[in-house]
Amino acid sequence: MIEKRDFYINGRWVAPAHPRDLAVIDPSSEEPCAVISLGDKADTDAAVAAAKAALPHWVATPAAERLACVERILAVYTDRAAEMARAISLEMGAPIDMALNDQVAAGTWHITNFITAFRDFSFLRPLGPHAPGAMIAQEAVGVAGLITPWNWPMNQVTLKVVPALLAGCTMVLKPSEVAPLSSLLWAEIVDAAGVPPGVFNLVNGDGAGVGTQLSTHPDVDMISFTGSTRAGVAITKAAADTLKKVCLELGGKGANLIFADADADAVKRGVRHCFNNSGQSCNAPTRMLVQRPIYDQAVEIARDLAQATRVASAHEPGKHIGPVVSQVQYDRIQTLIETGLREGARLVAGGPGRPEGLNRGYFVRPTVFADVTPDMTIAREEIFGPVLSIIPFETEAEALAIANDTPYGLTNYVQSQDGARRNRLARQLKSGMVEMNGQPRGAGAFFGGVRASGRAREGGHWGIEEFLDTKSISGWDGV
Structure with a gap:
């Protein structure tokens, strides 16, 4: 001790x-x-x-x-x-x-x-x-x-x-x-x-x-x-x-806008970022907004990656996610997962309880919900766990409206090969930071948000x- x-x-x-x-x-x-x-x-x-x-x-x-x-x-x-x-x-x-x-x-x-x-x-x-x-x-x-x-x-x-x-x-x-x-x-x-x-x-x-x-x-x-x-x-x-x-x-409730012309790794990148640090990051892209033409494919990719994400003790070497920090945090995440199910989101990976083989420790199953609507609790509240909500959209205007429909304003993300679209959205998204196509913010750039962030x-x-x-x-x- x-x-x-x-x-x-x-x-x-x-x-x-x-x-x-x-x-x-x-x-x-x-x-x-x-x-x-x-x-x-x-x-x-x-x-x-x-x-x-x-x-x-x-x-x-x-x-x-x-x-x-x-x-x-x-x-x-x-x-x-x-x-x-x-x-x-x-x-x-x-x-x-x-x-x-x-x-x-x-x-x-x-x-x-x-x-x-x-x-x-x-x-x-x-x-x-x-x-x-x-x-x-x-x-x-x-x-x-x-x-x-x-x-x-x-x-x-x-x-x-x-x-x-x-x-x-x-x-x-x-x-x-x-x-x-x-x-x-x-x-x-x-x-x-x-x-x-x-x-x-x-x-x-x-x-x-x-x-x-x-x-x-x-x-x-x-x-x-x-x-x-x-x-x-x-x-x-x-x-x-x-x-x-x-x-x-x-806090934050970052939106990750993935358009049909996004690069092939955009969905995987977003899922990994969401689950990083067991989801305990205020800038995590926990709302994945996906354009309809690639929506079903994105859900499958997210499901497969979540199921392949290993969860293990923090003391083990290797690439995996560890537990969340406390019993209080674990209980809150479990309650929100149950809320997602109750409000009608489609569970495609993970869910309540601990991962198989882990009956001790604050371990959470990497969880993906699809067909989430913007008014659902899991789309509005900061979960602070490895839980991803996938929301479909049709047009750029719709994606922007959904992304900005939150009290938070920390980090938003845009995935598209259309430079003019990226530039428009970077200026219109209500957040202190916008990251696009997986490019990190430059050395010396500030970290910070607006509104409830x-x-x-x-x-x-x-x-x-x-x-x-x-x-x-x-x-x-x-x-």
């Missing part, structure tokens, strides 16, 4: 003020694998006070030194990649190979892109030649409260901690209490990289406790949160009394700017 009760505050590992043990559950076995402690107000206050005290020095630290600090973090993170993969696999169920090659690698990708973006970043620039003496300055927001989820732990930790460091903010991180081990290791990495005491702090806790304490704390200037839309609304309300900056990256912009220079306030100055000497 791993014991990790201490918090990282002011450059030291400290015991909780009032210990409150919580077991971390291995989702592959349903057995406790570690124990942490949940913090209370005294711990949160101590961490915020440390961040506040460290802020003047860190803000004044030259940008080149902050960059060098992040470069050291990257080096230590790279050295401990295998250890980080084991922590992620154990705490949230990512298969060990996927944990290393995707989960840990996501952190490496973001840190590297932030370093690249920061090398050309300017904190002070002229407004323009039309306004001599007018300058625009960007300055650190202050003390940031960072609240991260369990599904892509290092993806989200690096998207918040690294730009906050570069911007000159100090911070308190509250990782998910469901999957805290990777973030505790991250704190060790930050410490080993020589980040000054008080700049980075970590307190474990739940949303109702430490999460709310950070959201309402008068000395916290900003909250950056990734998680459910419901929790994002609650955080926004909690933060309102102190008028702090709130950045939210929330939140409006954070994480990654690249946009991600750094999230942690900055902008100041307009007149009468500058020397311009």
